[in-house]
Amino acid sequence: MNTLTAAWDWLTSAAHWNGDGGIWSRLGEHLFLTVVCLLLSCLIALPIALVLGHLGKGGALAVNISNVGRAVPTFAVLVLLLLTPLGTKGEWPTIIALVLFAVPPLLTNAYVGMRGVDRDTVRAAKGMGMTGRQLMFHVELPLALPLILTGVRIAAVQLVATATLAALAGGGGLGRIITAGFNLASTPQVVAGAVLVAVFALLVEGLFEVAQRLAPDWARGRAG
C-alpha cells in the first residue's frame, strides 16, 4: 500500500495544486472544455433532433449515429484531428473531438423523446388548431424534456471522459496529470491524477442526479 500513501502525499502537497500546470489550473481547463463543448454540442444537436423528431424524418440516422459513435475509438479521432492542419490550432482538435462524441447521445435521446410523445396528444393538439410551431414548442418539447435531459447528462459524462483522453494527444485538462505521471514513471502521480479525474467525473454525474431529483415533476416525466 506504499503507492497509495505516496499518491496521498502527492495530492496533499500544496506545490502540486498551485501554479501553471497545477491541479487548479488543470481542473479549470477540464471544466472549461466540458462546459464549452456541452453548450456547443447542445446548440448543434438539439435543434436538428427537435426538427427531425417533429417532422418524423431521419429516424434511422438519429438512432444509428449513437452506435457509430460507440464503434469509433475516441483516441483515434483525437490523434487523427491532431495530424490534420487543425492540429496546430491550439485546443481546436480537442474541442472538435469532444463535440463529435457529445452530439450522438444528445441527438438520439432528443429524437427518441420527440417521437415518443403520445400520438393521441399530438392529434388532439392538431385538432385544437395548433400550428406546427406551437405543437413543437408547447406540446412535444415539454413532454420530451425528460429524455432530452437524460441525453444531456450522458453527453456531459462522455465529455469529461473524452477531455481526459485529450491529454494523451497533447490536450489540456486533468488527464495531463496522469500522462505526465506516466512520462515521469511516477506511479503515485498517475494514481493521484486518476483519483482526481474519477472524483470529477462522479461529481458531474452526481450533480445531474441531484438536479434531476430536485427538478419539478414535468422535467422528470411524471407530469400528472
Add this chain to the structure above:
Amino acid sequence: MTAPPDDCLARNDWICGAYLSSRREILVDAVLQHLQLTVVSVLLGLLIALPLAIAARRWRWAAAPVLGLTTVLYTIPSLAMFSLLLPVYGLSASLVIAGLVLYSLTLLVRNLLAGLRSVPEETRRAARGMGYGPVRLLLAVELPLALPAAMAGLRIATVSAVSLVTVGAIVGHGGLGNLIYAGMNTYFKAQVLTASVLCVVIAIAADLLLLGAQRLLTPWTRV
C-alpha cells in the same frame, strides 16, 4: 548521390499502399493483440456478470448495490480507470483486461437483468408446475428467454471494448492503439489512419458476428 524515394511513405500521405505491404506483420500482430484483449475481457466480463445478474434477480436487496456499483465504475473515464489499476497490475496486458472487464460489467449486468426480469411470471409458474427445479428453471427457461436482451448487451459491450482497447496504448498494450500512439509521436499519417480504420472494421465485424449468433440462437424471435 541517390534522390530520396518519391513514394507515399516519403510524402507522408494519409492513404498509402506501400505502408500496408511493408508493415503487414506489424499490422497483423496489432490486430491479433486487439482481438485477444477484446475477446478475453468480454468473456471474463460475461463470466462475472452472469452470477451478479442472477443474484440481483433472485434477491431483491442485491439489485440496487450491484447496479449502483457497476454504474459508478462506468462513469470513471477510461484513462483514469487504467491508471487506478496501475499499482495492482503494473504495465501489463492484465491491466487493460481488468479495466475492460470492469467497463463491460455495467452493460452486461444491466442487460442480463433486464432479460431475466422480462421472463413472464406465468412462464415461470408453468415450468414449476411441470416439476422444474430452480436450476433447471434457470438453465432451460429463464436464461434462454433472457437471451435477446443479453445479446444486445453483449454486442454493445464488445463494440465498446474494441474501441476502448486503444486507450491501453498508455501502458503499451493497446493493440492497434499502440500503432496510433506511435504514429502520433512520429507524425505518421498512414499508420494512424490505417490503425483507426482497422479498429472500426473490427468493431463492425464483431457486431455483425454477434448479430448472426443471436439470430441462430433465438430462432423464435424471427418473424
